[in-house]
Amino acid sequence: MNRLTTPWGELALTRFPEDPRDQLRAWDAADDYLLRHLADEGTDLSGSLVVLGDRWGALTTALAGHGPVQLTDSYLGRRATEANLARTGTDTSAVALRTVRDEPPDRIDVLLIRVPKSLALLEDQLHRLAPAIHPGTVVVGTGMVDEIHTSTLRLFERIVGPTRTSLAVRKARLIFCTPDPALPRSPSPWPLRYALPDGIGAMADRTVTNHAGVFCADRLDIGTRFFLGTLPAPRGPVDVIDLGCGNGVVGTAVAVASPGASVTFADESYSAVASARETYHDNVPDGAGRAAFVVGDGLAGLPDDSADLVLCNPPFHSHRATTDTTARRMFGDARRVLRPGGELWVVGNRHLGYHVRLRRIFGGCETVAGHPKFVVLRAVAPAPASPANRGPRTGTR
Ligand SMILES: C[S@@+](CC[C@H](N)C(=O)[O-])C[C@H]1O[C@@H](n2cnc3c(N)ncnc32)[C@H](O)[C@@H]1O
Structure with a gap:
């Protein structure tokens, strides 16, 4: 566990899921810089305070005494925030944890933005929050230097108002934005709906919906495209899971090709699951009773021995690091939920x-x-071992 010393006290912070072998901290210099700036400037935090994009809850936890509203697209980030809040002695009853898909507050006096990796998510959120921002709203963004680009600043300029940045401190930078009520207000361009190409199997020439920040933002990823061309078309009543579903194109392809299939779409991003729901219903109009949509960590909430087929295009980045940690956990989850022979x-x-x-x-x-770059692999869940020599089923590391 790592400790962050803030003007509001020392915080013991963890990521979610917690893993004692994980050396990655649950906060960084960008969080630290923003918190120190608020204290040094004596920013009035008594009004309506909104924290957007807090990674693991460092900002929300430090400012818990000011009753922040947290807006996040990440289930993992939300669970980390809950755990970090629970660990502090502060009264956290006034903290509101909401998702980026929820209705934003009517009025915002202080808006703190941890710049997200996805520029699209930032664009969509600024559009959604703009009506609640008034000329006196304090808007401060924060991020590591390599996360803040000219295009990031242009978004603030275009949607909120004149924008400048701070000096860099420990490779982090702050963004100061002065709301300009005279800026013309336009609706968010998100979600995007786009047509898929020909020659990709069951989803050829069909349409998908992508909310902001979801994988395959405006076109099919080449790995996903390759996967779509190889998918099985199971017969009869089979239970299928699209694990890490993104916009749901993979699970929907199976639902289209196999009318007996029931498909569960699972992702840790609220916007991904919302996208998958729309993609599915648009393409399987009579399929309401054959689909489930789950926001969660991998397949944590799903029962053992409940699926015949799991389809997965795993993430291999966690924020800025390349890692197969999530993929390994997803494979272990799949092993647990698959029936023997699945x-x-x-x-x-x-x-x-x-x-x-x-x-x-x-x-x-x-x-x-x-394919020169990709590979599609198939693993079959073995029949259970006899009780005498049965090993742990989730021993994935
Ligand atoms: C490479 S994308 C694949 C999206 C889609 N299946 C496709 O092929 O276009 C990986 C997806 O995994 C999701 N993801 C990342 N970590 C996850 C976790 N712990 N549990 C569930 N989904 C996760 C991401 O939000 C993302 O949508």
């Missing part, structure tokens, strides 16, 4: 070496299709 299909960059992980977790895996 299959996990995975697409990934060839160099990530997922086959090694899959062999360890499933006892084997085969290559379904290859």
